[in-house]
Amino acid sequence: MKSLQEKILNEGSVSGSDILKVDSFLNHQLDVAFLNEIGKEFKERFKDEKIDKILTIEASGIAIASIASQYFGNVPVVFAKKAESKNLDKEVFETKVYSFTKAKEYSVKVSKKYLHKGENILVLDDFLANGRAALGLKDLVDQAGANLVGVGIVIEKGFQEGRQLLLNEGVKLESLAILESIENGTVKFR
Amino acid sequence: MKSLQEKILNEGSVSGSDILKVDSFLNHQLDVAFLNEIGKEFKERFKDEKIDKILTIEASGIAIASIASQYFGNVPVVFAKKAESKNLDKEVFETKVYSFTKAKEYSVKVSKKYLHKGENILVLDDFLANGRAALGLKDLVDQAGANLVGVGIVIEKGFQEGRQLLLNEGVKLESLAILESIENGTVKFR
Numbered sequence: 001m002k003s004l005q006e007k008i009l010n011e012g013s014v015s016g017s018d019i020l021k022v023d024s025f026l027n028h029q030l031d032v033a034f035l036n037e038i039g040k041e042f043k044e045r046f047k048d049e050k051i052d053k054i055l056t057i058e059a060s061g062i063a064i065a066s067i068a069s070q071y072f073g074n075v076p077v078v079f080a081k082k083a084e085s086k087n088l089d090k091e092v093f094e095t096k097v098y099s100f101t102k103a104k105e106y107s108v109k110v111s112k113k114y115l116h117k118g119e120n121i122l123v124l125d126d127f128l129a130n131g132r133a134a135l136g137l138k139d140l141v142d143q144a145g146a147n148l149v150g151v152g153i154v155i156e157k158g159f160q161e162g163r164q165l166l167l168n169e170g171v172k173l174e175s176l177a178i179l180e181s182i183e184n185g186t187v188k189f190r
Numbered sequence: 191m192k193s194l195q196e197k198i199l200n201e202g203s204v205s206g207s208d209i210l211k212v213d214s215f216l217n218h219q220l221d222v223a224f225l226n227e228i229g230k231e232f233k234e235r236f237k238d239e240k241i242d243k244i245l246t247i248e249a250s251g252i253a254i255a256s257i258a259s260q261y262f263g264n265v266p267v268v269f270a271k272k273a274e275s276k277n278l279d280k281e282v283f284e285t286k287v288y289s290f291t292k293a294k295e296y297s298v299k300v301s302k303k304y305l306h307k308g309e310n311i312l313v314l315d316d317f318l319a320n321g322r323a324a325l326g327l328k329d330l331v332d333q334a335g336a337n338l339v340g341v342g343i344v345i346e347k348g349f350q351e352g353r354q355l356l357l358n359e360g361v362k363l364e365s366l367a368i369l370e371s372i373e374n375g376t377v378k379f380r
Contacts, residue, residue, distance in 0.1 A: 023301060023303070023304075024303070024304075028268065028269065028271065028300075028301055028304060029266050029267065029268045029303075029304045030252075030255075030256055030259075030266065030267040030268070030269070031266060032256055032259040032260060032264045032265075032266070032267060033264040035256065036260075036264075058248065058249035059248035059249045059252060059269065059271075062220075062248075062249060062252040062253050062256075063252050063253065063256040063267070063269075065220075066220055066222055066225065066252075066253040066256055066257055067256055067257070069220075069222040070222060070226075074221075074222045074223040074226075075222075076219050076220065076221060076222070077219065077220040077222060077253070078218065078219045078220070079218065079220070079249065079253075081218065081249075110218075111213065111218055113213070113214070113219075114213075114214075114218060114219045
């Protein structure tokens, strides 16, 4: 997605050899017009699939999934929860995800009310790096007996193992921008 | 907002005398078509105001604010962050918020890059109860020297003190549904 590559080059900031920050439009401030372009592109990438529901994970995935849903006939969005919440249902699908960014393992949960057997689920998220979050969401879909139609990612770190881990599981993966490397403060795209 | 009251009565579940769960459309699963109705209503409530940016707080506020932005000319949305994030800027506006739901105080931060002096800020959030989150967001707006145009809330617990605390601070408050009480498993609206 050319416009996304330009946006990353214009607004992103890199540090070290693996951190890209896109806080100005995706992870802290949200560019809603641009999120609509992203949503349209996800629809284009998955236009031949029947999608009943979009699954994402809090927090940054929520805006992406909500805006994208509008291009999939306003299908329900479910966001998996990371933190302990007093108000969450007792009956949940639960999995463990290791976050390299935060250097800790955390629990990810979805109420059993909102994922059902046989539903066609599209997973959307902001970043794919080591693939742990995406695999965790796949696990929740599997636990529910639902069908994972595919995983749509805004920015993939192509130099990390997420893609291979998902392909090994037979997942259809669509990333709108794939970073080949981050070196000397510069992003190269695949 | 009549359709919101109906949605709460049809899909909400209550427990005790103060908990209303609306996980099916607002806090876990998201009804995107209905969020569009909410966004339109916020625009109607604030139609005479100049809004440069919408400020909310992760996680549930993100969907509401992102969809609502589309009715305010796609103004940028900024979501304040609750958790420690390795990737967040060093230069932040920060405030402390006590959560009665989670029974703890937490830090709420916005990067100084995304709130500026003189900007007209609309705060949107899912619930207003004791008002601590809304007052925290107001504090961040004040720290930036920006103008708080108003606070828009989807569901206000009218039997708690949030409204009075915000009115004491001179805040223009618009709630789309105001709960008068939650008693015997039944919601009454003001």
